[in-house]
Amino acid sequence: MTYNTPHSQTTLADLQPGQSGVVTQLYSQGPERRRMMDLGIIPGTTVTVEMTSPLGDPVAYRVRGALLALRQDQARLVSISDVSSEAEK
Numbered sequence: 001m002t003y004n005t006p007h008s009q010t011t012l013a014d015l016q017p018g019q020s021g022v023v024t025q026l027y028s029q030g031p032e033r034r035r036m037m038d039l040g041i042i043p044g045t046t047v048t049v050e051m052t053s054p055l056g057d058p059v060a061y062r063v064r065g066a067l068l069a070l071r072q073d074q075a076r077l078v079s080i081s082d083v084s085s086e087a088e089k
Contacts, residue, residue, distance in 0.1 A: 013072050015080070017051055020047065024043055024079045027078075040064040050062050050067060059072070
């Protein structure tokens with residue numbers, strides 16, 4: 001099942017390695033939404049891009065101290081704000 005985020009929204013898929021964002025909304029539903037929430041991807045959580053695979057998919061994210069991998073189609077379902085990079089911290 002595919003869900004669309006508003007085009008003006010920044011999502012996890014827009015971040016580059018070293019950048020962080022604060023989760024504002026999840027656009028997934030059902031078991032996929034539950035899985036994301038179980039992994040700690042909930043509104044208010046800071047997520048940082050740690051690394052990308054050689055082909056760009058999946059991407060490793062740091063969430064609440066844990067490292068997890070999400071595919072780009074999953075990352076597009078997570079809206080974020082307050083984007084920053086390691087250099088700004």
